[in-house]
Amino acid sequence: xxxxxxxxxxxxxxxxxxxxxxxxxxxxxxxxxxxxxxxxxxxxxxxxxxxxxxxxxxxxxxxxxxxxxxxxxxxxxxxxxxxxxxxxxxxxxxxxxxxxxxxxxxxxxxxxxxxxxxxxxxxxxxxxxxxxxxxxxxxxxxxxxxxxxxxxxxxxxxxxxxxxxxxxxxxxxxxxxxxxxxxxxxxxxxxxxxxxxxxxxxxxxxxxxxxxxxxxxxxxxxxxxxxxxxxxxxxxxxxxxxxxxxxxxxxxxxxxxxxxxxxxxxxxxxxxxxxxxxxxxxxxxxxxxxxxxxxxxxxxxxxxxxxxxxxxxxxxxxxxxxxxxxxxxxxxxxxxxxxxxxxxxxxxxxxxxxxxxxxxxxxxxxxxxxxxxxxxxxxxxxxxxxxxxxxxxxxxxxxxxxxxxxxxxxxxxxxxxxxxxxxxxxxxxxxxxxxxxxxxxxxxxxxxxxxxxxxxxxxxx
Numbered sequence: 247x248x249x250x251x252x253x254x255x256x257x258x259x260x261x262x263x264x265x266x267x268x269x270x271x272x273x274x275x276x277x278x279x280x281x282x283x284x285x286x287x288x289x290x291x292x293x294x295x296x297x298x299x300x301x302x303x304x305x306x307x308x309x310x311x312x313x314x315x316x317x318x319x320x321x322x323x324x325x326x327x328x329x330x331x332x333x334x335x336x337x338x339x340x341x342x343x344x345x346x347x348x349x350x351x352x353x354x355x356x357x358x359x360x361x362x363x364x365x366x367x368x369x370x371x372x373x374x375x376x377x378x379x380x381x382x383x384x385x386x387x388x389x390x391x392x393x394x395x396x397x398x399x400x401x402x403x404x405x406x407x408x409x410x411x412x413x414x415x416x417x418x419x420x421x422x423x424x425x426x427x428x429x430x431x432x433x434x435x436x437x438x439x440x441x442x443x444x445x446x447x448x449x450x451x452x453x454x455x456x457x458x459x460x461x462x463x464x465x466x467x468x469x470x471x472x473x474x475x476x477x478x479x480x481x482x483x484x485x486x487x488x489x490x491x492x493x494x495x496x497x498x499x500x501x502x503x504x505x506x507x508x509x510x511x512x513x514x515x516x517x518x519x520x521x522x523x524x525x526x527x528x529x530x531x532x533x534x535x536x537x538x539x540x541x542x543x544x545x546x547x548x549x550x551x552x553x554x555x556x557x558x559x560x561x562x563x564x565x566x567x568x569x570x571x572x573x574x575x576x577x578x579x580x581x582x583x584x585x586x587x588x589x590x591x592x593x594x595x596x597x598x599x600x601x602x603x604x605x606x607x608x609x610x611x612x613x614x615x616x617x618x619x620x621x622x623x624x625x626x627x628x629x630x631x632x633x634x635x636x637x638x639x640x641x642x643x644x645x646x647x648x649x650x651x652x653x654x655x656x657x658x659x660x661x662x663x664x665x666x667x668x669x670x671x672x673x674x675x676x677x678x679x680x681x682x683x684x685x686x687x688x689x690x691x692x693x694x695x696x697x698x699x700x701x702x703x704x705x706x707x
Contacts, residue, residue, distance in 0.1 A: 318546020
């Protein structure tokens with residue numbers, strides 16, 4: 247959509263425009279979405295019955311919000327989705343440094359222009375994407391970055407130090423009539439947190455002792471690690487007290503939500519079948535439940551996303567080297583993800599030397615659970631008997647899917663291979679080879695066949 251045509255305050259009034267605060271905008275748009283049955287939170291999975299209702303109530307109440315959660319729980323994505331609750335276009339005073347509403351100028355310069363020009367005051371239109379500002383809190387963040395400071399260039403132009411127009415405004419005032427998000431809030435130095443107190447309560451700013459009252463219209467949202475967001479951590483109590491809502495986030499509770507996050511966020515360069523994504527989701531959940539993993543640091547959703555991308559890359563690598571027409575990931579590619587992603591995990595003290603053993607065990611558990619979920623009831627006895635009679639199946643990260651299929655023992659009239667492929671939705675050669683590999687891995691994990699790995703090959707026999 248294009249913005250309205252009004253180019254002056256007079257034309258804006260003629261349109262019947264009514265000025266609204268940011269909180270009123272968000273409240274009205276959220277209520278409209280709820281009445282119409284639209285999802286105000288596209289791309290957010292696993293928070294439907296927990297975080298989202300709490301956040302909606304906080305926004306309806308007009309509260310500033312802090313999201314508390316471990317890394318990789320979708321806090322930042324949820325904060326960014328707030329932009330969708332703003333009006334698509336909003337009028338501002340053209341040339342205004344702070345994006346003030348034409349009906350409500352707040353800086354001395356804008357008030358002077360409004361008084362001089364009256365209905366001819368020029369109006370510009372700002373899209374909602376421009377009304378969201380985000381700052382990653384770091385120990386070197388200064389008061390000038392967030393609030394503002396005296397601009398020496400303006401002083402050099404001849405203005406006096408006492409002139410409030412010598413101030414260069416920081417991120418928070420520039421977010422006037424918008425949303426400002428601060429990630430990892432407790433990482434701000436204490437003196438910077440103190441500077442935020444007036445913004446959070448009185449909704450104004452003070453710069454270097456200037457008596458400058460700017461009635462800011464800004465929604466402050468933030469994210470933090472729960473461990474740091476206590477008076478024993480790195481957050482000062484007065485600032486903590488000023489947030490109206492403190493909402494705990496969490497990792498997806500349901501397996502299907504975990505899978506949905508991976509599918510949504512991963513950029514896959516090859517076909518990764520659903521059962522492999524499910525294994526990675528189960529694997530990630532097993533890591534989060536393991537006593538060997540430091541759960542204070544958490545196992546981010548980015549771990550599963552990176553794992554899926556690595557598995558896809560392994561499939562593309564194989565397809566390119568072996569001249570396969572299509573790159574399709576197979577269970578044998580799961581090990582490549584473990585090899586390169588182990589460093590993303592933090593283990594408890596006392597687990598030194600057992601890291602690989604723990605990870606491999608949990609991956610086997612995830613694979614076995616997936617096999618049971620999809621192949622329960624399939625009679626794999628003919629394949630076990632064929633292997634027991636001396637036939638072997640060779641696969642590996644550099645073995646083409648066609649070679650895997652050609653090397654399968656014939657199971658005359660059993661239809662087993664077709665049944666396995668049908669259960670897993672496998673159609674082309676790459677998917678069929680991966681489906682049968684999964685069945686073989688399930689047989690190995692249930693100790694019905696043996697497996698040897700070496701020199702880039704895996705042999706079931």
